[in-house]
Amino acid sequence: MLPTEFQxxxxxxxxxxxxxxxxxxAWSAINSGTSNTEGxxxxxxxxxxxxxxxxxxxxxxxPSPVTLVNSKGDETPVERAESLLMSANPGANRRILMTGHLxxxxxxxxxxxxxxxxxxxxLHGPGVADMKGGICVMLEAARAFLRSDYGESVGxxxxxxxxxxxxxxxxxxxxxxxxxxxxxxxxxxxxxxxGTLAGARAGSGHYTFTVRGLxxxxxxxxxxxxxxxxxxARLMLAxxxxxxxxxxxxxxxxxIEGGIATNVVPDTCIVRINVRARRTEDLRWxxxxxxxxxxxxxxxEGIEAELxxxxxRPVKEMKGGTEALFNLVRSAGADLGIGIDWxxxxxxxxxxxxxxAGLPNVxxxxxxxxxxxxxxxxxxxxxxxxxxxxxxxxMLLLASGKAPWPERLKV
Ligand SMILES: [Zn+2]
Numbered sequence: 224m225l226p227t228e229f230q231x232x233x234x235x236x237x238x239x240x241x242x243x244x245x246x247x248x249a250w251s252a253i254n255s256g257t258s259n260t261e262g263x264x265x266x267x268x269x270x271x272x273x274x275x276x277x278x279x280x281x282x283x284x285x286p287s288p289v290t291l292v293n294s295k296g297d298e299t300p301v302e303r304a305e306s307l308l309m310s311a312n313p314g315a316n317r318r319i320l321m322t323g324h325l326x327x328x329x330x331x332x333x334x335x336x337x338x339x340x341x342x343x344x345x346l347h348g349p350g351v352a353d354m355k356g357g358i359c360v361m362l363e364a365a366r367a368f369l370r371s372d373y374g375e376s377v378g379x380x381x382x383x384x385x386x387x388x389x390x391x392x393x394x395x396x397x398x399x400x401x402x403x404x405x406x407x408x409x410x411x412x413x414x415x416x417x418g419t420l421a422g423a424r425a426g427s428g429h430y431t432f433t434v435r436g437l438x439x440x441x442x443x444x445x446x447x448x449x450x451x452x453x454x455x456a457r458l459m460l461a462x463x464x465x466x467x468x469x470x471x472x473x474x475x476x477x478x479i480e481g482g483i484a485t486n487v488v489p490d491t492c493i494v495r496i497n498v499r500a501r502r503t504e505d506l507r508w509x510x511x512x513x514x515x516x517x518x519x520x521x522x523x524e525g526i527e528a529e530l531x532x533x534x535x536r537p538v539k540e541m542k543g544g545t546e547a548l549f550n551l552v553r554s555a556g557a558d559l560g561i562g563i564d565w566x567x568x569x570x571x572x573x574x575x576x577x578x579x580a581g582l583p584n585v586x587x588x589x590x591x592x593x594x595x596x597x598x599x600x601x602x603x604x605x606x607x608x609x610x611x612x613x614x615x616x617x618m619l620l621l622a623s624g625k626a627p628w629p630e631r632l633k634v
Pocket of ligand 1: 413
């Protein structure tokens with residue numbers, strides 16, 4: 224049963240679908256691929272204005288330094304945009320952390336730039352679901368909460384980061400420090416196309432091997448060369464032996480770069496690897512094993528490999544406070560006539576980072592949509608208002624004491 228004292232707050236969101244979808248389309252037209260820092264900063268500016276109007280104090284937080292191994296094998300700094308940290312009711316004891324990302328996977332050079340409303344009414348454009356639409360849902364819910372009878376009782380902190388799509392390396396410290404101060408986390412990744420939420424999430428790691436040998440002319444001095452591509456191949460086969468050893472732990476050789484011409488023995492080869500595991504102990508095992516194989520594998524005389532990277536998204540498990548929060552979301556959904564279910568996924572997001580810092584969180588409270596990370600990405604406009612009401616009701620239930628605050632996770 225929907226408590227009657229929440230009626231007026233919830234009905235303040237009636238008819239807000241148009242405002243949310245209009246803003247989503249406008250934001251989708253701003254290219255904010257992670258590397259397009261100028262575009263991401265435009266989104267920072269847009270979000271600052273919108274959240275200030277909703278009652279938040281905003282602050283731009285500089286990115287933590289991030290390096291990547293380039294195709295020559297050199298570790299080089301990467302530019303990232305600032306994150307936004309925004310707060311309301313800074314003195315309140317109980318705090319809700321809402322997070323979202325301003326970046327998308329579509330670079331400035333992508334052909335996928337222009338949002339449109341399709342004949343069936345669905346929104347089609349970069350980030351409409353992942354997650355500019357989700358940020359609009361978050362904004363509406365937060366604004367309505369701050370204007371409700373309970374609007375001053377709970378603190379709300381919002382992080383909109385600029386590099387979630389590349390692993391949140393530059394914003395991980397900010398996410399962790401705010402997660403330690405909060406009671407629950409609400410994250411606005413899109414729900415699955417049928418409305419199902421992501422429950423437990425696999426953890427993930429990125430690794431780069433830089434393999435170096437010795438260049439030589441393939442005709443004149445073949446024997447003097449030390450073939451880095453062959454060394455990399457031997458190393459990959461040794462690492463691949465780890466696949467299948469532990470259930471749910473996988474290692475994908477994703478990218479290989481090396482060589483300049485067929486008549487040159489290659490002196491450099493870069494191998495980029497992604498690791499996933501469903502249990503914390505398995506993720507740690509894979510990490511240790513990759514380091515062991517790196518030291519022990521026979522990759523050829525005169526050939527050496529350097530290892531860069533590690534675990535960057537810890538496993539998010541469905542237990543304790545996170546499970547309690549999901550149950551609260553389900554009962555709030557039932558009150559609103561929205562069926563809520565969840566399923567485990569091999570994907571990861573900032574919800575993994577928040578859980579690692581002890582914060583119970585639900586990370587797919589954004590819009591319903593699909594085909595994300597492709598040029599067919601879409602969002603269902605009918606989902607915006609119900610999802611905003613769902614977040615608002617969760618906040619009202621906790622703030623009013625009608626639902627108990629979930630316990631923080633043991634870390
Ligand atoms: Zn996303």
